[in-house]
Amino acid sequence: MTTTDLPRSRADLHRPRFHLTPESTWMNDPNGLVLHEGTWHAFFQNNPHGSLWDNMSWGHAVSTDLATWTALPVALPCSEQEMIFSGSVVHDAQNVSGLGTPGGSGPLLAFYTSAYSPDHPEHPGIQAQSIASSTDDGMTWEFYAGNPVLDRSSANFRDPKVLWHEESGRWVMVAVEATDYALHLFTSQDLLRWEPASVFRHPSLDGGIWECPDLVRVHERRADGTAGRESWALILSTNPGGPAGGSGTWTILGDFDGIRFTASAEPQPLDLGPDCYAAVTFSGVDGDPVVLGWMNNWAYADRTPTAPWRSAMTLPRTLLLEERPTGLALVQRLVVPEGLRTIELPPLPGPLTAAVPTAGTDAASAPSALGAAAQSLQLPALDADEPFRLRGTLAADVPHRLVLRIGADAPARELVIEVGADGALIVDRSAAHAEPFAAEHSLTAPYVPADEQAEIAVDLIVDRSCVELELDGGRAVVSAQIFPGPGAVTLRSEALD
Structure with a gap:
């Protein structure tokens, strides 16, 4: 049974098809992401006994395509005296830990x-x-009999991410002292004994506790597809202090010599939306890194209306670099499920067209009172129960909004993408829910396109309660939950004063 293809009797109105969800319990941070022997493993923080945070253990799901996930039994269960918090998985191919089978292919740790x-x-x-x-x-x-392998006698020392550093020939662990706003780096030759290497701090990220660090090598992609310049990216989540309020994830580009990380740029949001936290990359990937985040926010995670299951993961994304006038910058490309229904949008704003009802509506229930300042866009029959993708461009030099309406009932359930007079784009989900939800976190952080840019490329994926928007080929990504329920989908564009 897959978590994205549950019988309709078990899947409620909001369960996405292509985003990883727990079957019937609580989920938060992705843990132990690893590609091993052709299978993508996603472990995650899980309460096996309920739909709220508690009893932290590692849940487990696997996939061969990063879109369809099969749920497996709990991998690392908690006990009465030990909860299992976030971390990572690596393949000890040389069995330097000695924890593998003699003559075998090496253990996963x-x-x-x-x-x-x-x-x-x-x-x-x-x-x-x-x-x-x-x-x-x-x-x-x-469980290793010698646990713990690294103890600082601290109450907030957590979230180890382990990686191999080729140049120094050592394993590296990054972990945080969460309430001290400090990243601690350690090195090891056998994955069991760890030596302190350095400490990294950044004064711009002290608005909330630090969690779930990751350190990953990223490359620029030339026109022919080969790798160009490289940089290291530190990925770090803060709660609160996120880009859109509440919790969120940041990236910092820099250099790493196997001992010390040195920032070369200011922190940038990994995601401009309210629902991307604890994002980390898969180990074992040969090529551009693949990152996955928790699609929720600690400001309201226990109130998402999906019980008994709660939370989803974002779609996976690949990371690469792009040269800009200000230097190298991180680009993210959504890993879009194959076969997802895709609709190409006309240039917006554009000429007025007649309102065209979608399946399940009639002319009387189609959007009305459009007037000279609005246009209804012709769409194939779409229903919010089925995932879909909208691609096109929005004018960056004309204030307007694109309104995605779900259902014909009043009050409207609408998701709004708005371009302001300054050319900045925001997403407003305040009216996208069937019932009031997280009203204080309705707006995303703004995306500001490059100077004199006339258009903004948009690639919107709607998977029931999970909405992800890739902007300008991955220069920004927005992740947000909506809870509209089922209904036919219509689309209109409106000019702004």
Whole structure:
């Protein structure tokens, strides 16, 4: 059974088809993302016993295409005295840890944070880094008898991401002292014993606790597809202090020599929407990094109207670099599911056209009172119950809004993409829900296109409650949840004063 193809009796109005969701419980941060032997493994923070945050364990799902996910049993269960917080998975191909089978292909190692209870006999109230190993390609796991392998006697030391640094020939771990706004780097030769390497801080990111760091090498792509210049990207989540309010994810480009990360640019949002947190990359990927985020926000995650299951992951994205007048910048490209229904939009704003009802509506229920300042756009029959993709361009030099309406009932359920007089684009989801939801987090952070840019390329994916918008070929991405329920989809463009 796949998490994206559940029987209709089990899948409610809001469950997406192509975004990873838990079957019937709580989900938050992606953990242990790894591509191994042709299979994408997504572990994630999971409460196996309920639809709210508690009993933190590692859930597990697998995919061969990053679009259809098969749920597996809980991989790393919590105990009464230890919750299993976020972390990462690597393939110890040379078995330097000694935790694999002699003569085998090397174990998978899961690095996670042991969040010990206040009454733990040895580590009361402490967070430390631990290991579990798998010799059957991630299907079953054994906790390491020597845990924890890294302990700073801290109550907020967490979220280990482990990577191999080719030039220095060492394994590297990045983890955070969450409330000190500090990234700690460690190195190891055997994945069991870790030595302190350096500490990184940035004064621009002190508005909320630091969580879920990642350090990844990213390349520029030349016209012929070959790799050009490279940079390291530090990915870091903050709660609060996110770009759109509440929690969110940031990136910092820089250099990494195996010991020390040095920033070469100011922090930039990974996502301008309210619903992308704890984003990290898959290990084991040969080529452009692939990143996945938690599609929710700590400001309201326990109020998303989808119980008993709660939360989804974003669509995966590839990361690459682009040369701009100000220097190298990060670009993200959504990994779009194959076969997704795609509609090409006319240039907007454009000439007025007649309103064309979609399936399930009639002329009387189609948008009315359009007037000279609005136009209804001809669309094939679309229903919000089925995922779809809209692609086209919006004028950057004419204030206007593109309104996606779901259903014909009043009050309207509408998602708005608006370009202001300054050319900045925002997404407004305040009217997109059947019931009031997160009113204080309705607007995204603005996307400001390049100077004198006449158009903004838009690529919008709507997968029931999950909306993702790629702008200008990946120069920005917006992720936002909406909860409109089913209904026929209509589209209109409106001029702004």
